[in-house]
Amino acid sequence: MPAADSQAKNAVIAGTLCYAIWGLVPLVFQVIGRAGPQPWEILTHRVLWGLLAAALMVGFAKQWDQLATVLRSPKVMGWLTLSALLIAANWVLFIWAVNTHRTLETSLGYYVTPLINMAAGAVLFRERIDRIAAVAMVIAAIGVVVQALAIGHLPWMSIALAISFGGYGIARKRVAADAQTGLFIECLLLFAPALAYVVWLQSSGHGHFGQSVSTTAWLIASGPITAAPLALFAWAARRMPLSTMGFLQFLAPTISFAIGVAEGEPFTPLRAVSFVFIWTGAAVFAYGAWRKARALRHLTPATVATVRA
Numbered sequence: 001m002p003a004a005d006s007q008a009k010n011a012v013i014a015g016t017l018c019y020a021i022w023g024l025v026p027l028v029f030q031v032i033g034r035a036g037p038q039p040w041e042i043l044t045h046r047v048l049w050g051l052l053a054a055a056l057m058v059g060f061a062k063q064w065d066q067l068a069t070v071l072r073s074p075k076v077m078g079w080l081t082l083s084a085l086l087i088a089a090n091w092v093l094f095i096w097a098v099n100t101h102r103t104l105e106t107s108l109g110y111y112v113t114p115l116i117n118m119a120a121g122a123v124l125f126r127e128r129i130d131r132i133a134a135v136a137m138v139i140a141a142i143g144v145v146v147q148a149l150a151i152g153h154l155p156w157m158s159i160a161l162a163i164s165f166g167g168y169g170i171a172r173k174r175v176a177a178d179a180q181t182g183l184f185i186e187c188l189l190l191f192a193p194a195l196a197y198v199v200w201l202q203s204s205g206h207g208h209f210g211q212s213v214s215t216t217a218w219l220i221a222s223g224p225i226t227a228a229p230l231a232l233f234a235w236a237a238r239r240m241p242l243s244t245m246g247f248l249q250f251l252a253p254t255i256s257f258a259i260g261v262a263e264g265e266p267f268t269p270l271r272a273v274s275f276v277f278i279w280t281g282a283a284v285f286a287y288g289a290w291r292k293a294r295a296l297r298h299l300t301p302a303t304v305a306t307v308r309a
Contacts, residue, residue: 015236015248021229023255026098026106028218028225033099035215037208041201042222043092044194045209049223051187057180057231070177070185077185083171084186090164097157103260104267108147109161110253111278114285115140116166124170132288136281143277150271179234183227247286 032042058067070076097106115137122129129137147155175182201207208215257275261267 011236011239012248014232016251018229018232018236019248019251020255021225021232022252024259025094025225026103026256026259028222029095029098032215032218032222033095035208035218036211037215037219039092039096039099040197041208042095042219043088044197045219046091046222046226047088047187047190047194048198049220050226051184051191051223053223053227054180054184054187057227058184061178061180063178063181066177067181067184070175070181076175076177079171079174080182080185081189083168083175083182084189086164086168086171087186088190090161090168093157093160093164097161101263101265102157103256103263104265104271105155105157106161107253107257107260108144108155108275108278109158110165110256111250111282112140112144112158113162113165113169114249115281116162117169118285120166120170130288130292132284132291136284136288138281139277139284140281143274143281146270146274146277150268150274151266179230180227183230247290250282250286 029042033039037045058064070080094106097103118129118133119137144155144158147158172182177185198207198209202209209219210216
């Protein structure tokens with residue numbers, strides 16, 4: 001097998017593994033939640049152990065020079081401060097949702113995130129939305145409206161997850177740093193309040209770290225579980241077409257959707273209709289991404305730059 005084909009195959013495997021981990025993460029936080037820790041305690045341990053895991057990855061990748069460069073740039077640090085706040089909000093909302101039988105709502109949120117990113121790109125970066133993308137957004141919007149009718153209120157959890165993660169992606173787009181370097185700094189920025197909260201919990205007798213071997217192990221594991229898929233994503237994204245990543249990104253919410261249904265979350269016929277619209281919008285979006293990538297492969301570099309602009 002040629003080296004290029006082998007690398008492309010490995011990239012697909014890494015990307016698939018990354019999104020599979022993200023799809024199965026609800027089960028991890030449910031296990032931790034059943035042991036007693038509340039969302040804020042889980043979040044703070046995720047930050048503390050995520051910092052350690054990211055530091056090990058930065059060291060393994062020999063990116064200390066890159067880290068030092070980022071730390072010396074006030075502008076980049078400003079964007080990473082914003083991304084740290086957004087990802088912390090996203091994490092705590094997600095942890096709370098999967099522990100209160102709202103995994104289906106998290107699935108909906110991550111299905112519409114690419115479409116929110118597309119809309120934000122048009123508004124903030126004046127990116128052009130083609131006809132296929134516009135159709136995908138309209139179909140998905142109909143799905144969100146139907147979901148609101150199905151659950152009797154606006155799916156604010158799904159929207160909050162999509163906006164916070166979409167905003168995180170926009171902020172990180174401004175940062176010229178690898179995923180593990182960015183994660184290390186984000187966790188570093190959140191480290192002091194996270195440590196203070198954990199110390200307060202432990203000293204007041206409300207903390208669960210050290211309560212049992214299994215609970216302690218799961219809390220520690222939340223760090224690698226956070227860092228590992230990000231590293232896989234960063235490695236795969238540099239080695240595979242964006243159209244392929246566009247298809248793979250829907251794997252995680254699909255797995256989460258299956259978890260929610262398997263756990264008996266309310267899934268009425270009207271809610272099923274809403275997901276049909278969401279899936280159709282996602283499929284149209286993925287088709288558009290594939291079509292655009294296919295067209296770009298047949299253009300000269302100068303023409304590609306013009307099209308992307």
